[in-house]
Amino acid sequence: MAARETPPGACPQCWQHAYDKSIHRKLKPGEDCQPCLDHMHNGHPYLVPKKKSS
Template sequence: MNMQKALNPPPGECRQCWYHAYASREVHKHLKPREDCPECVDHMINGHGSDIVPKRESRWW
């Protein structure tokens, strides 16, 4: 995947989740097999907060 695209998630996506999923294998490299990433688990439990990329306002009228 293009690194620029990986660092700029589409509207409606979480910046951290997108980065962890697509940008860098280094993020999860330190984890053992089948070990959960603490940051990813925190986002699943507590939500994404202000990390969501805002969607553009719909204007079809």
């Protein structure tokens, strides 16, 4: 699947993990994604900046 461009105000990692199913495909049933858990506990390290409204 082609990578989608992360929309303004969104976290690139969260966006990729939500739309690229191959990332979680390697996980066993009931196994959690460690990068996703890290984001849930520690927040987003980077958000795509929003464009200033004119």
